[in-house]
Amino acid sequence: MQPRLAVITGGTKGIGLSFSRRLLSVGYRVVALYRSDQESAARAVKELGDDGFTALQSDISDSAEAFRTIELLLSEHGTPHVLVNNAGRNIDRPFLEMSPADWNQVIEANLSAPFYLTRVLAPAMLAAGGGSVVNVAATTGIRPRLNGANYCASKAGLLHLTKCLALELAPTIRVNSLIPGMIDTEEMNTRFRTDEPEFRDRLLAEIPQGYIGSPESMADALEFLVSDKASYITGQKMIVDGGQFMW
Template sequence: MKLRNRVILITGGSRGLGKSMALGCAAEGGEVIITGRSSVQPEWVYQYEQVSYYQQDVGCLESTKKVLERVFNQYAQIDVLVNNAGINRDHLFKDMSLDDWNEVINTNLTGPFICSKAVLPYFIDQGYGKIINISSAAATRVNIGQANYCTAKAGVEMLTKVLAIELPRIGNITVNCIQPGVFEEGMGEELMSREKVWDKYKPRFASGRPGYGNELASSLVFLASDESNYINGHVLEVNGGLMWV
């Protein structure tokens, strides 16, 4: 039970890879809070005593502060923040609107900034905390039609490295990042549903297959546990050997 007595907040945790990570953390004894934009709690949450759902707009500071206050009032601690919430608005650059750009940047990059900023006072007061950002292979591998998404995820990785240098100076705080490749859950499911696109993409995997949600969850559990306490500023690629070209 690697996460017993740990409180883990996962943004965008209601479905896809966020759900897989939430269940992985709960299985290791963690108290897990997932957030999403909907006011309706996902049905699957009712089956797990260790998982709670709160509504949150990660791009809004006030919404995020309210969620953190709720978490702290309920558990008296916040140990791990997982910045997972993300969206895509894919278009070729010539067709990409300013709204397409702003929505992705606001959720995927400004969201981790806001959430990390808001949780910092709690980490400082308790003298401990972990921030784990969820990036994407799109941060380092060009995808046509994803100027907004690739830019945001590359920014997440650089934000990780800057905070990993700054935050340990003011407390026992580590900041790391997981860079997933394509998984059967989440956005990967959409990619695999486009047969012609997937047939061209699939040969890029050295493993010959996409990942499974539990394989990403185990990586998160490791970074959220005491086993990773001396790891800081690291971007962990979990992609089955996804080639660069």
């Protein structure tokens, strides 16, 4: 029998790459979808090889392209046991300066794309006996921030979509959300200026565990959520944040 398949959006860099790396290490085949960053995709293929790992370019925020991609994926790779909706987009603006395009691009990437992929894959997963869907949300889906109305709304919607899907796809498919706190990625370092001691110390003071998490800590949580050890967990949000928010 072939190893189980996992589909991971945004799976060629950052936290998504740690997901790809981890699920490969525990025996999954992985198809990592990416939108446009060819360099990151090439680095991921070089690191992970092509034995069990495939990087596939697609703009899944476009419904027609998402449906074409999934049809291709199903025909060439089979039905996934795991779907990780990890890819996201962030366009920060003050609300009164936010354009309809700023709103739509973020909503489409962060909320519509998980709907499209899950909607097309769920019937095949149900027919194959089930599996697990993990939606990567954000703390700002619970607590808002300035200049991020589009992003916060998209992630709040994703949290509620997770619960709705958990209700409707149970008991065959489990659906949960995974929420990163401060995780050591290039994007986080740029946003929070963690290379500068003043800003790093201020951030660490907010985290009871006293350190910034690694992408591997997110992969630990994902490995658990998709495993049989989490068989009685669905419709939940797991926050990996060192105690920073405690929601």
